[in-house]
Amino acid sequence: MAEHASDYTRGEMIVEEHERTFHGFIKLTKWGSLYIAALLMLLTLWFCTSAGFIGGVVVAAVMVLLGTLVLREKHTI
Numbered sequence: 001m002a003e004h005a006s007d008y009t010r011g012e013m014i015v016e017e018h019e020r021t022f023h024g025f026i027k028l029t030k031w032g033s034l035y036i037a038a039l040l041m042l043l044t045l046w047f048c049t050s051a052g053f054i055g056g057v058v059v060a061a062v063m064v065l066l067g068t069l070v071l072r073e074k075h076t077i
Helices: 016-048 052-071
Strands: none
Touching: 016 052
């Protein structure tokens, strides 16, 4: 069988751009999910319970604070 001509050689591809894109996507997904969850909590408490706007804001702020502490990047030495 004839082999296909290709410029690709296994192991020689530069992958830094792929890694940066992947890590950027993961960051966007992680932080976006936190903020969307906090917004949904705020709106749910505001409109669907007797907690009202202030109760929703307090719970959403606590949720963002705790989520930030949990989701931040841990630097290893």
